Amino acid sequence: MKNIILTTDRLVLREMYRDDVESLLEMFQDPDVMRYYSGLKNREETIKWIEWTRENYGKYGVGLWIVEEKSTGVCLGQCGLVLQKVEGNMEVEIGYLFMKRYWGKGFAVEAAQACKTYWFQKMKGDRLISLIDPLNDRSVKVAKGLGMNYEKRVTKWEKELDVYACYRKYA
Template sequence: MNRQRGRKVLKTNRLNIRKMIESDKTNLLKIFSDPVAMEFYPDTKNEEETIRWINWTINNYDKFGVGLWVVESLKTGQFLGQCGIVPQKVDGEVQMEIGYTFIRQFWGNGYATEAAVACKDYGFSVLKLPRLISLIDPLNKASIKVAKRMGMTFEKSIEKWGKTIAIYAIDNK
Protein backbone atom coordinates (compact mmCIF):
# COMPACT_ATOMS: atom_id res chain seq x y z
CA MET A 1 0.00 0.00 0.00
CA ASN A 2 1.59 3.26 -1.10
CA ARG A 3 -0.04 5.58 1.40
CA GLN A 4 1.83 8.74 2.26
CA ARG A 5 2.87 8.84 5.91
CA GLY A 6 3.77 11.66 8.21
CA ARG A 7 7.41 12.11 9.17
CA LYS A 8 8.57 10.00 12.11
CA VAL A 9 9.12 11.93 15.35
CA LEU A 10 9.81 9.20 17.94
CA LYS A 11 10.15 5.46 18.28
CA THR A 12 9.76 3.33 21.42
CA ASN A 13 10.01 -0.43 21.96
CA ARG A 14 6.47 -0.93 20.65
CA LEU A 15 5.44 2.35 19.04
CA ASN A 16 6.13 4.54 16.05
CA ILE A 17 5.14 8.15 16.71
CA ARG A 18 4.83 10.36 13.64
CA LYS A 19 3.40 13.64 12.42
CA MET A 20 -0.29 13.69 11.62
CA ILE A 21 -1.42 14.09 8.00
CA GLU A 22 -4.83 14.62 6.39
CA SER A 23 -5.27 10.95 5.52
CA ASP A 24 -5.33 10.15 9.26
CA LYS A 25 -8.92 11.45 9.35
CA THR A 26 -10.57 8.01 9.12
CA ASN A 27 -8.47 6.61 11.96
CA LEU A 28 -8.96 9.67 14.16
CA LEU A 29 -12.72 9.35 13.69
CA LYS A 30 -12.47 5.94 15.41
CA ILE A 31 -11.67 7.93 18.56
CA PHE A 32 -13.64 11.11 17.92
CA SER A 33 -16.94 9.39 17.03
CA ASP A 34 -16.79 7.07 20.07
CA PRO A 35 -18.83 8.58 22.94
CA VAL A 36 -16.97 6.45 25.51
CA ALA A 37 -13.51 7.52 24.27
CA MET A 38 -14.73 11.13 24.18
CA GLU A 39 -16.50 11.02 27.56
CA PHE A 40 -14.33 13.76 29.08
CA TYR A 41 -14.35 16.02 26.00
CA PRO A 42 -17.20 18.46 25.34
CA ASP A 43 -18.58 16.22 22.60
CA THR A 44 -17.76 13.73 19.87
CA LYS A 45 -16.46 15.06 16.54
CA ASN A 46 -17.77 14.54 13.03
CA GLU A 47 -15.69 14.38 9.83
CA GLU A 48 -15.60 18.17 9.33
CA GLU A 49 -14.53 18.77 12.94
CA THR A 50 -11.86 16.07 12.59
CA ILE A 51 -10.43 17.83 9.52
CA ARG A 52 -10.32 21.07 11.54
CA TRP A 53 -8.50 19.16 14.32
CA ILE A 54 -5.91 17.88 11.83
CA ASN A 55 -5.42 21.39 10.43
CA TRP A 56 -5.06 22.80 13.98
CA THR A 57 -2.46 20.12 14.70
CA ILE A 58 -0.48 20.82 11.51
CA ASN A 59 -0.61 24.55 12.34
CA ASN A 60 0.87 23.73 15.78
CA TYR A 61 3.75 21.91 14.04
CA ASP A 62 4.43 25.03 11.97
CA LYS A 63 3.96 27.57 14.77
CA PHE A 64 5.35 25.75 17.83
CA GLY A 65 7.34 22.82 16.41
CA VAL A 66 5.14 20.38 18.35
CA GLY A 67 1.61 19.03 18.31
CA LEU A 68 -0.29 15.81 18.66
CA TRP A 69 1.36 12.95 16.80
CA VAL A 70 -0.07 9.72 15.46
CA VAL A 71 0.82 6.63 17.50
CA GLU A 72 1.10 3.36 15.57
CA SER A 73 2.14 -0.17 16.44
CA LEU A 74 5.78 -0.59 15.49
CA LYS A 75 5.12 -4.25 14.71
CA THR A 76 1.98 -3.93 12.55
CA GLY A 77 1.79 -0.24 11.60
CA GLN A 78 -1.78 -0.15 12.95
CA PHE A 79 -3.12 3.21 14.14
CA LEU A 80 -3.57 3.15 17.93
CA GLY A 81 -4.21 6.79 18.83
CA GLN A 82 -2.55 10.15 19.22
CA CYS A 83 -0.16 11.59 21.76
CA GLY A 84 2.04 14.64 21.73
CA ILE A 85 3.01 18.00 23.10
CA VAL A 86 0.32 20.63 22.68
CA PRO A 87 0.44 24.37 23.43
CA GLN A 88 -2.34 25.29 25.87
CA LYS A 89 -3.19 28.66 27.37
CA VAL A 90 -3.31 28.40 31.17
CA ASP A 91 -3.60 31.44 33.44
CA GLY A 92 -2.86 33.73 30.50
CA GLU A 93 0.34 32.03 29.37
CA VAL A 94 1.09 29.25 26.88
CA GLN A 95 2.25 26.05 28.55
CA MET A 96 3.14 22.78 26.88
CA GLU A 97 0.79 19.90 27.59
CA ILE A 98 1.24 16.22 26.97
CA GLY A 99 -2.09 15.10 25.57
CA TYR A 100 -3.24 11.63 24.53
CA THR A 101 -6.30 9.84 23.19
CA PHE A 102 -6.43 6.26 21.95
CA ILE A 103 -8.89 3.96 20.21
CA ARG A 104 -10.81 2.22 22.97
CA GLN A 105 -9.99 -1.30 21.74
CA PHE A 106 -6.32 -0.56 22.61
CA TRP A 107 -6.91 0.76 26.13
CA GLY A 108 -5.22 -1.11 28.96
CA ASN A 109 -2.11 -2.12 26.98
CA GLY A 110 0.19 0.61 28.30
CA TYR A 111 0.37 2.40 24.94
CA ALA A 112 -0.72 5.79 26.33
CA THR A 113 1.88 5.62 29.10
CA GLU A 114 4.63 4.47 26.72
CA ALA A 115 3.84 7.24 24.22
CA ALA A 116 3.42 9.90 26.93
CA VAL A 117 6.75 9.03 28.60
CA ALA A 118 8.46 9.21 25.18
CA CYS A 119 6.90 12.64 24.60
CA LYS A 120 7.98 13.80 28.08
CA ASP A 121 11.55 12.63 27.45
CA TYR A 122 11.55 14.34 24.04
CA GLY A 123 10.16 17.56 25.52
CA PHE A 124 12.82 17.66 28.22
CA SER A 125 15.90 16.29 26.46
CA VAL A 126 15.44 17.51 22.88
CA LEU A 127 13.25 20.60 23.21
CA LYS A 128 14.69 21.58 26.62
CA LEU A 129 11.25 22.56 27.90
CA PRO A 130 11.36 23.68 31.55
CA ARG A 131 8.04 22.03 32.44
CA LEU A 132 5.22 19.95 31.03
CA ILE A 133 1.59 19.70 32.12
CA SER A 134 -1.44 17.56 31.42
CA LEU A 135 -4.95 19.03 31.62
CA ILE A 136 -7.28 16.29 32.84
CA ASP A 137 -10.92 16.07 33.84
CA PRO A 138 -10.79 15.14 37.56
CA LEU A 139 -13.10 12.17 36.88
CA ASN A 140 -10.83 10.72 34.18
CA LYS A 141 -9.04 8.18 36.37
CA ALA A 142 -7.26 6.45 33.46
CA SER A 143 -5.66 9.70 32.24
CA ILE A 144 -4.66 10.61 35.79
CA LYS A 145 -2.89 7.24 36.07
CA VAL A 146 -0.96 7.95 32.86
CA ALA A 147 0.05 11.40 34.15
CA LYS A 148 1.25 9.89 37.43
CA ARG A 149 3.19 7.17 35.59
CA MET A 150 5.00 9.99 33.74
CA GLY A 151 6.03 11.38 37.12
CA MET A 152 3.49 14.20 37.10
CA THR A 153 1.79 15.35 40.27
CA PHE A 154 -1.44 17.23 40.86
CA GLU A 155 -0.78 20.97 40.96
CA LYS A 156 -4.17 22.69 41.04
CA SER A 157 -7.63 22.90 39.50
CA ILE A 158 -8.64 25.57 37.00
CA GLU A 159 -11.73 26.48 35.00
CA LYS A 160 -11.20 25.74 31.29
CA TRP A 161 -13.49 24.62 28.49
CA GLY A 162 -16.48 25.44 30.69
CA LYS A 163 -15.61 23.01 33.47
CA THR A 164 -13.13 22.23 36.23
CA ILE A 165 -9.87 20.79 34.95
CA ALA A 166 -7.02 19.35 37.02
CA ILE A 167 -3.48 20.37 36.13
CA TYR A 168 -0.84 17.68 36.56
CA ALA A 169 2.74 18.89 36.07
CA ILE A 170 6.39 17.89 36.05
CA ASP A 171 9.46 20.09 35.95
CA ASN A 172 12.56 19.37 33.91
CA LYS A 173 15.22 18.60 36.50
Protein backbone atom coordinates (compact mmCIF):
# COMPACT_ATOMS: atom_id res chain seq x y z
CA MET A 1 0.00 0.00 0.00
CA LYS A 2 1.63 3.27 -1.13
CA ASN A 3 1.38 6.30 1.12
CA ILE A 4 -0.61 9.09 -0.58
CA ILE A 5 0.33 12.62 0.52
CA LEU A 6 -1.83 14.86 -1.68
CA THR A 7 -4.40 14.75 -4.43
CA THR A 8 -5.49 17.42 -6.91
CA ASP A 9 -8.08 17.40 -9.70
CA ARG A 10 -5.85 15.37 -12.02
CA LEU A 11 -2.98 14.15 -9.84
CA VAL A 12 -1.95 11.98 -6.93
CA LEU A 13 1.29 12.79 -5.07
CA ARG A 14 2.56 9.80 -3.12
CA GLU A 15 5.74 8.65 -1.41
CA MET A 16 8.60 7.40 -3.58
CA TYR A 17 9.56 3.70 -3.29
CA ARG A 18 12.34 1.41 -4.51
CA ASP A 19 10.11 0.12 -7.34
CA ASP A 20 9.88 3.65 -8.83
CA VAL A 21 13.42 3.19 -10.11
CA GLU A 22 12.41 2.56 -13.76
CA SER A 23 10.19 5.66 -13.96
CA LEU A 24 12.86 7.82 -12.33
CA LEU A 25 15.53 6.41 -14.65
CA GLU A 26 13.47 7.48 -17.67
CA MET A 27 13.81 11.07 -16.43
CA PHE A 28 17.35 10.84 -15.07
CA GLN A 29 18.64 9.38 -18.35
CA ASP A 30 16.98 12.01 -20.56
CA PRO A 31 19.42 14.84 -21.49
CA ASP A 32 16.53 17.27 -22.08
CA VAL A 33 15.05 16.65 -18.62
CA MET A 34 18.51 16.86 -17.01
CA ARG A 35 19.77 19.85 -19.02
CA TYR A 36 20.04 22.15 -16.01
CA TYR A 37 21.44 19.54 -13.60
CA SER A 38 25.03 18.42 -13.20
CA GLY A 39 24.57 15.26 -15.27
CA LEU A 40 22.53 12.13 -15.91
CA LYS A 41 22.00 9.53 -13.18
CA ASN A 42 22.57 5.81 -13.62
CA ARG A 43 20.62 3.02 -11.89
CA GLU A 44 22.86 2.94 -8.83
CA GLU A 45 22.62 6.72 -8.38
CA THR A 46 18.85 6.54 -8.85
CA ILE A 47 18.53 3.93 -6.09
CA LYS A 48 20.59 6.22 -3.83
CA TRP A 49 18.24 9.08 -4.76
CA ILE A 50 15.23 7.00 -3.63
CA GLU A 51 16.99 6.11 -0.36
CA TRP A 52 17.91 9.78 0.25
CA THR A 53 14.32 10.82 -0.48
CA ARG A 54 12.93 8.23 1.95
CA GLU A 55 15.38 9.44 4.63
CA ASN A 56 14.05 12.97 4.12
CA TYR A 57 10.47 11.80 4.83
CA GLY A 58 11.67 10.45 8.18
CA LYS A 59 13.87 13.42 9.10
CA TYR A 60 11.77 16.35 7.92
CA GLY A 61 8.25 15.03 7.28
CA VAL A 62 8.55 16.17 3.64
CA GLY A 63 10.53 15.22 0.56
CA LEU A 64 10.09 14.66 -3.13
CA TRP A 65 6.95 12.74 -4.03
CA ILE A 66 6.00 10.76 -7.11
CA VAL A 67 3.33 12.47 -9.20
CA GLU A 68 0.84 10.11 -10.82
CA GLU A 69 -2.03 10.85 -13.15
CA LYS A 70 -5.14 10.14 -11.09
CA SER A 71 -7.16 8.58 -13.91
CA THR A 72 -4.47 6.13 -15.06
CA GLY A 73 -1.98 5.72 -12.20
CA VAL A 74 0.82 6.50 -14.66
CA CYS A 75 3.95 8.13 -13.21
CA LEU A 76 4.39 11.64 -14.67
CA GLY A 77 7.32 12.88 -12.59
CA GLN A 78 8.35 14.00 -9.14
CA CYS A 79 7.51 17.11 -7.17
CA GLY A 80 7.91 18.04 -3.53
CA LEU A 81 9.72 19.86 -0.79
CA VAL A 82 13.46 19.62 -0.13
CA LEU A 83 15.67 21.33 2.47
CA GLN A 84 18.54 23.28 0.93
CA LYS A 85 21.34 25.36 2.43
CA VAL A 86 21.50 28.70 0.61
CA GLU A 87 24.13 31.26 1.62
CA GLY A 88 24.33 29.64 5.07
CA ASN A 89 20.56 29.54 5.70
CA MET A 90 18.33 26.46 5.62
CA GLU A 91 15.54 26.97 3.11
CA VAL A 92 12.71 24.80 1.85
CA GLU A 93 12.75 24.43 -1.89
CA ILE A 94 9.96 23.25 -4.10
CA GLY A 95 11.37 20.82 -6.65
CA TYR A 96 9.70 19.60 -9.84
CA LEU A 97 10.90 17.32 -12.59
CA PHE A 98 8.60 15.66 -15.11
CA MET A 99 9.00 13.19 -17.97
CA LYS A 100 9.38 15.12 -21.18
CA ARG A 101 6.36 13.50 -22.84
CA TYR A 102 4.14 15.05 -20.14
CA TRP A 103 5.44 18.62 -20.41
CA GLY A 104 3.07 21.39 -21.51
CA LYS A 105 -0.06 19.98 -19.87
CA GLY A 106 -0.04 22.05 -16.69
CA PHE A 107 0.90 19.07 -14.50
CA ALA A 108 3.97 20.78 -12.98
CA VAL A 109 2.05 23.89 -11.90
CA GLU A 110 -0.84 21.77 -10.56
CA ALA A 111 1.49 19.53 -8.50
CA ALA A 112 3.66 22.41 -7.28
CA GLN A 113 0.62 24.47 -6.26
CA ALA A 114 -0.57 21.56 -4.10
CA CYS A 115 2.89 21.28 -2.49
CA LYS A 116 2.95 25.00 -1.78
CA THR A 117 -0.48 24.82 -0.09
CA TYR A 118 0.71 21.77 1.90
CA TRP A 119 3.82 23.62 3.08
CA PHE A 120 2.03 26.80 4.11
CA GLN A 121 -1.23 25.35 5.46
CA LYS A 122 -0.36 21.92 6.85
CA MET A 123 3.31 22.38 7.79
CA LYS A 124 2.88 26.09 8.68
CA GLY A 125 6.02 27.04 6.75
CA ASP A 126 6.65 30.76 6.33
CA ARG A 127 8.69 30.83 3.13
CA LEU A 128 9.24 28.66 0.09
CA ILE A 129 11.88 29.03 -2.60
CA SER A 130 12.83 27.66 -5.96
CA LEU A 131 16.47 27.58 -7.12
CA ILE A 132 16.49 27.99 -10.88
CA ASP A 133 19.12 28.12 -13.60
CA PRO A 134 18.53 31.53 -15.26
CA LEU A 135 18.23 29.80 -18.66
CA ASN A 136 15.54 27.34 -17.49
CA ASP A 137 12.55 29.28 -18.86
CA ARG A 138 10.05 26.49 -18.24
CA SER A 139 10.97 26.32 -14.57
CA VAL A 140 10.78 30.11 -14.22
CA LYS A 141 7.25 29.97 -15.67
CA VAL A 142 6.24 27.35 -13.10
CA ALA A 143 7.71 29.45 -10.25
CA LYS A 144 5.91 32.58 -11.46
CA GLY A 145 2.71 30.54 -11.88
CA LEU A 146 3.01 29.68 -8.18
CA GLY A 147 3.21 33.37 -7.30
CA MET A 148 6.95 33.33 -6.64
CA ASN A 149 9.06 36.42 -7.27
CA TYR A 150 12.70 36.72 -8.26
CA GLU A 151 14.78 37.54 -5.21
CA LYS A 152 18.51 37.19 -5.91
CA ARG A 153 21.24 35.36 -7.75
CA VAL A 154 23.35 32.94 -5.67
CA THR A 155 26.14 30.45 -6.24
CA LYS A 156 25.30 26.84 -5.36
CA TRP A 157 26.61 23.53 -6.69
CA GLU A 158 29.30 25.65 -8.41
CA LYS A 159 26.61 27.31 -10.53
CA GLU A 160 24.85 30.65 -10.65
CA LEU A 161 21.21 30.09 -9.69
CA ASP A 162 18.28 32.45 -9.26
CA VAL A 163 16.27 32.30 -6.05
CA TYR A 164 12.51 32.72 -6.52
CA ALA A 165 10.52 32.98 -3.29
CA CYS A 166 7.02 33.29 -1.85
CA TYR A 167 5.70 33.77 1.68
CA ARG A 168 2.76 32.32 3.61
CA LYS A 169 1.66 35.79 4.74
CA TYR A 170 1.12 36.84 1.09
CA ALA A 171 -0.23 33.48 -0.15
